[in-house]
Amino acid sequence: MTTITAPTFPRLFAGIDVGPSxxxxxxxxxxxxxxxxxxxxxxxxxxxxxxxxxxxxxxxxxxxxxxxxxxxxxxxxxxxxxxxxxxxxxxxxxxxxxxxxxxxxxxxxxxxxxxxxxxxxxxxxxxxxxxxxxxxxxxxxxxxxxxxxxxxxxxxxxxxxxxxxxxxxxxxxxxxxxxxxxxxxxxxxxxxxxxxxxxxxxxxxxxxxxxxxxxxxSRGTSSSPGTTLITVSGAVQSPSTYEWTFGRTLGELIEQAGGLVEGFGGALIGGYGGTWVGGNALSLPIDHASLRSAGATLGPGIVVVLPKASCPVAEVTRVVEWMANESVGQCGPCVYGLPALAKDLRTLGWSRSTRNQFDRLLHHLTEVDGRGACRHPDGVVRLIRSCLSVFSAHFDEHLRSGPCAAVNAPTVMVLPKNRRR
Amino acid sequence: MIAVTSPWLWYGTRATAVVGLVLLTASAILGIFTNARLGWKLWPRWATQELHRRSSILALVFITTHVATTVFDSYVPVHLTSAVLPGTSPYERWSVSLGTVAFDLLLTVLISSLLRNRIKIEWWRALHYLTYLAAPIAVLHVILLGTDAKKGSHWLLLVLAICVASAAAAFVLRILRSLKLRGHTTAPPQRSPERLRPRSR
Amino acid sequence: MRLVVNPIACDAFGYCAELAPELIHLDEWGYPVIDREVTRGLLPLAEEIVAACPRRALSIRND
The missing domain is CATH 3.40.50.11540 (NADH-ubiquinone oxidoreductase 51kDa subunit)
Incomplete structure (x- = not known):
């Protein structure tokens, strides 16, 4: 019988070498x-x-x-x-x-x-x-x-x-x-x-x-003690689920995931109803308090890293289109609102659009926010709003001179086929 | 039961029946229009529903009066029990029974609607469909028992035909519209919630 | 007090906004958006639209 010692790190994954029996x-x-x-x-x-x-x-x-x-x-x-x-x-x-x-x-x-x-x-x-x-x-x-x-x-x-x-x-x-x-x-x-x-x-x-x-x-920060599981995907060398100590930075997390593939263009934190952080967020500590002050939440533990050259307008559009198709069709504002938002974004991303069309997107955001039975539409609104604020320069560029070079670059998002029955 | 008979009671029975028939038809059409969201620019949509609600109450008042004068009039031996229990009238047993059944069904619909805010909405909706059962029964009752129709004065049959035709037209319109809309005002939703029900459990 | 829409039950009949434009407006798809709290003076109107809703999707909550 071996003596039992409390694991230091990793915790949940402390038994990774001995198997799951x-x-x-x-x-x-x-x-x-x-x-x-x-x-x-x-x-x-x-x-x-x-x-x-x-x-x-x-x-x-x-x-x-x-x-x-x-x-x-x-x-x-x-x-x-x-x-x-x-x-x-x-x-x-x-x-x-x-x-x-x-x-x-x-x-x-x-x-x-x-x-x-x-x-x-x-x-x-x-x-x-x-x-x-x-x-x-x-x-x-x-x-x-x-x-x-x-x-x-x-x-x-x-x-x-x-x-x-x-x-x-x-x-x-x-x-x-x-x-x-x-x-x-x-x-x-x-x-x-x-x-x-x-x-x-x-x-x-x-x-x-x-x-x-x-x-x-004994690990983590005072307001976010312990460790947490984070799945890192996107432009990193080794996308996977990692156990992470609260309070360590996004940059360190990316290091853990094998480092960047093509530079750092920002990240989506918290899943497809989550929030974007920009290219300056590598030093952002990942814990509840720090994320909250950056306007983000960890969600169920998800980080998607954007490569530097990618177009955030295109990426958010694809995610919103996917999320619109995931609506279960119970509430009007979600059934009609999410496709409307996706359409607004697609216009902004892929064609030369006007200030009016941009304002239409903003209007739709307020129309949809908080109006579903569940938080599905709210998540989409948060996703788009954070994208607008973090990548406002990029959106401006689209408004000024039309689609950027990267709109049709392959996406880093995991977008499974929307399931239909 | 005191024996009361007067031609006025008989006139009352017939008159309330005809007015009740017309009001019920109006109420049914308005109900169909409510559900199909038919409306016009200058006609607020809630007014259709409000008229439906009020006309149905009024119709039931007339039908109840029709039943009451029948029972009260001792010329025909229809008693209070026959007003609610079908098959208990010695006079024209079958055709009176049809009227009784239709009356019971409509009363159920009315009561469930008055209690609408206290019962499960699914129950209310299910009970409301009883109207579609009550309508043909009531029509049969009018054809079989409408004395005027029997005697060959065809004006009652004409009224009945107009009522049936207009209600049927509204019904067809509603079916066509619901095929187009699938329950929503602007465009059909991308996917129906039914999709998420499991295949088996 | 405030009006609450059950968005699952709501089917965009729009009677509420027709009857009480001071409380509700419709979004571009015909679904109601609650604009303000129900004051004492507006309570009878709020109760009326709760009763008028064909889908019984509206309720008044005390909080």
Whole structure:
């Protein structure tokens, strides 16, 4: 029996060399602590741990994990939902966790379930994501647990990972977001409450519970403690999912990903509903506070690097066109607004356009912002607005002298075929 | 039950029936126009719905009066139970029953609409479709029992024909329009939400 | 108090903006945009358009 030591770095990926088996997991991290005493003492201890860390959810909403627990406390025995949907095309952290550390994810879910006296864990994986499915199937097969763990397959789609859509699917078999005017809101599957966490959040919880809040805080910054998974793609030598210590800079992250391919032209942070940062952002520290002051959020941990020669107008257009096709067609402002925005951008990018056409884009942005049931249209608005402000010089150039030389250069964005049924 | 009979009750029954028929037709057409978003530049669209709502209430007032005078008039042995329970009238059992069924259906639609803000909208919508069931039954009731029609004074049949033809025209118009619009005012949405329902569960 | 549109239920009938232009305007696709809070004086009008909505997509919220 090897002695258990708290990993310094990497944390989630500490077992990367020994493989994802349960035995290797136990050798490296030891048994999971239990919070299942008869009284609510265990739940209180767990809650305290989440507060002390504090553990911020890794799903993109930036919601403290303890807040979700506090919101639930009146109800008993919720269904624990592990959100491994990975609707963001530029993210691969779900596969990474399934391949490297599925047992950390399961541990986190099991500890929550035990503390809350739940009897059911559902792992939601997109129906086309065979690798993540295999990883978790294997891991569940190795376990002997009294709590039921099952995999569910919502249709792969950008919005099906959104909490209300996910729960709607598990509840009624319709993977569409629902209208929830008050947030955070209470989500239910049948009569039972549902507690939805991103799979990475649960993996962090597994380590936090073992090694304590002090250990958790020993890396990262004071407001963003710990490490986080970031998928880096675009113009870097080795695009992949990396574990990253909060507070280190974007430049260092790009170094980690093998360095730049063709110079640095800016980056998209936080996914396709995220924000752009410009060519001067290499020294930007990646943590919640620094990103917020740059007007950005990390989202579910995504960085797409733009090469220096690329045309940001063209890149944002392609992403917006893709996002428009990902609208599930429930809300008018999204159904009509996103294609309108995409069309405005295409005009700006590929033809000689007037100030009027530019103003039309600005007008459409205000028309669409905040008017969907889910945040899908808001994400697109944020994406375009940040692009306008970060690359305003480039937009001006397009207005002044028409399409730039790079508009038809191959894109660095991952744009899967929009799925139609 | 006191035995009351007067030709005025009989006239009342017939008159309210005809007015009720015309109002119901108007209400149905207005309802179809509401749903199809038919409107004109100088005609606010909400007014169509408002007229639909008001005409349907008025129609039901006339139909209720028609039922009440029938029951009240002891010349024909139709009792209070027959006003709601089909098949209980000794007089013209089948044709009176048709009227009873149509009355029940329309009453259900009216009550569900009055409770519209308190019940699930899907329920309201489903119950509203009962109108399409009530309409042919009511038409049959008029043909079979409309005494004027029987006696060969064809003006009632003419009124009925106009009502049926105009309602049918509105219905066809609505179907054509919905094929064009698919539920939205400007252009059909790119994709329908149905797409995301899973193939199997 | 404010008016809230359920954008999933809303089908762009546009009655709300016809009846209460002081509270709502329509975007270029015919969907309602809430322009202001519901004051005490505007409450009866707000209630009227809530009742008039053919899709029952409007509600008044106290917050």
């Amino acid at each position: 349960y035995r290797a997991h136990l050798n490296r991290f030891g048994d999971r602590p239990t919070f299942n005493d008869r009284k609510a003492e265990g739940l209180r201890t767990l809650h305290q741990l989440l507060d002390d860390a504090p553990l911020i959810g890794r799903g993109g909403g930036g919601i403290a994990a303890s807040l979700k627990l506090a919101f639930l406390s009146t109800s008993t025995k919720p269904v624990i939902v592990v959100n491994a949907m990975e609707g963001e095309p530029a993210s691969s952290k779900g596969v990474a966790l399934a391949m490297v550390a599925p047992h950390l994810v399961l541990d986190g879910a099991l500890m929550l379930a035990e503390a809350l006296k739940s009897s059911q864990i559902i792992i939601a994986i997109a129906d086309d994501d065979t690798r993540t499915t295999q990883g978790f199937q294997r891991a569940i097969g190795e376990r002997r647990e009294s709590i039921s763990m099952e995999i569910s397959h919502p249709p792969a789609h950008y919005v099906t990972g959104e909490e209300s859509a996910l729960v709607h699917w598990l509840d009624e078999g319709s993977a569409l977001p629902t209208f929830r005017p008050i947030k955070p809101s209470f989500v239910k599957i049948g009569r039972r409450a549902a507690l939805v966490h991103n799979l990475e959040t649960l993996a962090h919880l597994a380590l936090l519970a073992r090694f304590g809040a002090g250990w958790y805080r």
